[in-house]
Amino acid sequence: MTFHLGYGTNGFANHRLDDALRVIADLGYTSVALTLDHHHLDPYGDDVVSATDHVAVLLGRLGLRCVVETGARYLLDPTHKHHPTLVCDEPERRIDFLHRAVRIAAELDADCVSFWSGIRPSSVDPGTAWRRMRDGTAAVLDEAGALGVRLGLEPEPGMFVERLADALRLREELGAPDLLGITLDVGHCVAVEPEDAAACIRRAAGLLVNVQLDDMRTGVHEHLEFGEGELDLPATLAALTEVGYSGVAAVELPRHSHAAPDVATRAIAALRAALEPGPHDVEWVSDVDHPWLVDAEQRVRSDPAAIRTLFPAVGRKVGRAALRPESDPQGLVHGTVDDLARTRLLAVLAEVLDAPALAGEVAELYRYGDDAERRGVLRGLTTLPPDAVPAGLEIVRDALRANDIRLVAAAMGEFGARNLDDHAWRHGVLKCLFVGVPLAAVVELSRRTDGELLRMVADYADERRAAGRDVPADAERLLEVGA
Amino acid sequence: MRIFDPHIHMTSRTTDDYEAMFDAGVRALVEPSFWLGQPRTSVASFTDYFDSLIGWERFRAAQFGIRHHCTIALNPKEANDPRCREVLDLLPRYLAKDGVVAVGEVGYDSMTPEEDEVFAGQLQLAVEHELPALVHTPHRDKLAGTHRTLDVVRESGLEPGRVLVDHLNEPTVAVVADSGCWMGFSIYPDTKMDEQRMVAILREYGTDRMIVNSAADWGRSDPLKTYKTGLAMLGAGFTESDVDKVLWRNPVEFYGQSDRLVLDELPGFAPSTETFAGNSVLRGGGA
Numbered sequence: 001m002t003f004h005l006g007y008g009t010n011g012f013a014n015h016r017l018d019d020a021l022r023v024i025a026d027l028g029y030t031s032v033a034l035t036l037d038h039h040h041l042d043p044y045g046d047d048v049v050s051a052t053d054h055v056a057v058l059l060g061r062l063g064l065r066c067v068v069e070t071g072a073r074y075l076l077d078p079t080h081k082h083h084p085t086l087v088c089d090e091p092e093r094r095i096d097f098l099h100r101a102v103r104i105a106a107e108l109d110a111d112c113v114s115f116w117s118g119i120r121p122s123s124v125d126p127g128t129a130w131r132r133m134r135d136g137t138a139a140v141l142d143e144a145g146a147l148g149v150r151l152g153l154e155p156e157p158g159m160f161v162e163r164l165a166d167a168l169r170l171r172e173e174l175g176a177p178d179l180l181g182i183t184l185d186v187g188h189c190v191a192v193e194p195e196d197a198a199a200c201i202r203r204a205a206g207l208l209v210n211v212q213l214d215d216m217r218t219g220v221h222e223h224l225e226f227g228e229g230e231l232d233l234p235a236t237l238a239a240l241t242e243v244g245y246s247g248v249a250a251v252e253l254p255r256h257s258h259a260a261p262d263v264a265t266r267a268i269a270a271l272r273a274a275l276e277p278g279p280h281d282v283e284w285v286s287d288v289d290h291p292w293l294v295d296a297e298q299r300v301r302s303d304p305a306a307i308r309t310l311f312p313a314v315g316r317k318v319g320r321a322a323l324r325p326e327s328d329p330q331g332l333v334h335g336t337v338d339d340l341a342r343t344r345l346l347a348v349l350a351e352v353l354d355a356p357a358l359a360g361e362v363a364e365l366y367r368y369g370d371d372a373e374r375r376g377v378l379r380g381l382t383t384l385p386p387d388a389v390p391a392g393l394e395i396v397r398d399a400l401r402a403n404d405i406r407l408v409a410a411a412m413g414e415f416g417a418r419n420l421d422d423h424a425w426r427h428g429v430l431k432c433l434f435v436g437v438p439l440a441a442v443v444e445l446s447r448r449t450d451g452e453l454l455r456m457v458a459d460y461a462d463e464r465r466a467a468g469r470d471v472p473a474d475a476e477r478l479l480e481v482g483a
Numbered sequence: 484m485r486i487f488d489p490h491i492h493m494t495s496r497t498t499d500d501y502e503a504m505f506d507a508g509v510r511a512l513v514e515p516s517f518w519l520g521q522p523r524t525s526v527a528s529f530t531d532y533f534d535s536l537i538g539w540e541r542f543r544a545a546q547f548g549i550r551h552h553c554t555i556a557l558n559p560k561e562a563n564d565p566r567c568r569e570v571l572d573l574l575p576r577y578l579a580k581d582g583v584v585a586v587g588e589v590g591y592d593s594m595t596p597e598e599d600e601v602f603a604g605q606l607q608l609a610v611e612h613e614l615p616a617l618v619h620t621p622h623r624d625k626l627a628g629t630h631r632t633l634d635v636v637r638e639s640g641l642e643p644g645r646v647l648v649d650h651l652n653e654p655t656v657a658v659v660a661d662s663g664c665w666m667g668f669s670i671y672p673d674t675k676m677d678e679q680r681m682v683a684i685l686r687e688y689g690t691d692r693m694i695v696n697s698a699a700d701w702g703r704s705d706p707l708k709t710y711k712t713g714l715a716m717l718g719a720g721f722t723e724s725d726v727d728k729v730l731w732r733n734p735v736e737f738y739g740q741s742d743r744l745v746l747d748e749l750p751g752f753a754p755s756t757e758t759f760a761g762n763s764v765l766r767g768g769g770a
Binding site: 313373 | 530534537538539541542573576577579580581582742743745
């Protein structure tokens, strides 16, 4: 996982802000989406400066990263929810509020200020609303630019900027400013987007500055706990990892404040379960139900030596396509169809051979394997029993000496993450940066990242800068997340 | 012009060559396993070489948008060395690999009894593995060697249409044309065959079963000889379709008999330096 799980304070509306932050941190969240409201760091309060300082200190002490949310219901107008908006007749107070939010975000060192368009009043034609949205966003960008604060435009069901495509178009019209990113609510994707949340994440990818997590049903804008709607949570979180998202991903359940601590407990349990490797990967493996493979598995079961001729034939028989070609065309992160099929053959082999025989056969498959077979062996090493781990490590070390990026990527998978010693693992990560393997391919990157790795990566970044060369984005992100 | 170079030893070539070849239209090639320029002294030297043909070299070619295939065999010269012959036991393992599109180069160097035995044995491997065979004709005593080669092919039971007899010239082309085998010509700067002589042979024998390669290696050779032969053909009045047949469709048809050619465009490949950012090969393999 490259990003920070968090919880939105609008789901703790019945708590004092300090209490809410403590409960959220105690549950194991590492970030918070802070909705400015009359009782939660009121931007119009006389003591806003000292209150902001106080919150900044508390966030620091609790180790919470934060984003600033601006969706309070009755902060600006006690009689009209969410009013005024950027697209209504008098948007000035909304712009002023967003300016205040930008200043608070700067003080809190928040990742971004998140905002939406508001509902278009029936008296305002779409052309006018679009112009107002553009002008209003530009006005907020002025303040954001002065303070170096990023903005996250959130498409919101029922509002004028409703879908991701609308938000991306507005951003383009404004000249694609660096400071204007996207806030994506994954539940909203289920409700109103033409594609699923994972696809939206891949589409927004590098522009994501804030992610809200919740479940939802198609066509119904109601924030639900995980499992109550139609969201594929494992696939959604996997997509965030895949695109290298490194910011805040906070649970957004604003109507569950009455039972906030319990709901937040359930939410983090669901998130952790969805992040576990295994069930999701198994689903992919079972996707390869090619008749040839089913037959090959039976042959290996009855005659283990058959794997010597079946293993090299896999690509010709079941294909070689990347599993997630849209974001991972070379299969470096998620592997390829033939990788999966070979993993299945190795799993069968592991069932029928004892540990010494298995270790020997796997070593031979690797020794005489071509590039694809070696990749298959590397990805299948997790099937080895504990006694055969040393043999597996020899194979991983060999692959990490290679310069074929697909071998290096496969070597940094689950087996490597579990079994490589710290020194070898760190050098593996650095090698990935050197040869251009995306760090999304490195399993358990965040768990195993330590001070020594960050030092090595920082030195590497310095060396690149000294030579006048770009620092790979993955290196910068790792340093940023690790700092 | 799209070009399939059916015989080129890329292990001996530089990344500049890969770039120039891509620019000239080369999109796929076959690298036959061969001698290294100096004798091998052990089987391990072969296996490391074979590993590179099915691994590293394929990866390297892919960085430049070129599909790399290979042929695997014990070459005729080293068939005479008992230290090398044991590699024959390991060949079945390699002949099962993806991207191995023929048994080769096999054939004669000095026409010794050892070469007889190894040549015939490897043609049997081609039959067993359902692969075509790439047959090298000797540099010395070439015409006699070519006759003897065709006799061994006939005795092997391998269909002539699955055999490519390579390095032909004016004296040897007729007998191979009559045999039904494919005819290979290595276009060199000044030895085996050149572009103009090749054009004359194509005029006389037509374009059926005709295969042109650069056979570029560590010696004086030119990886763009296929392209230059294409230009010479056009200059002599051959059509673009004739050129496409000789430089693409013919080698694809011959090696396609292995069912192991992969010719689709490489994923994500675009011939710009941007695409290669961060790639170790293009940075000089430093990682």
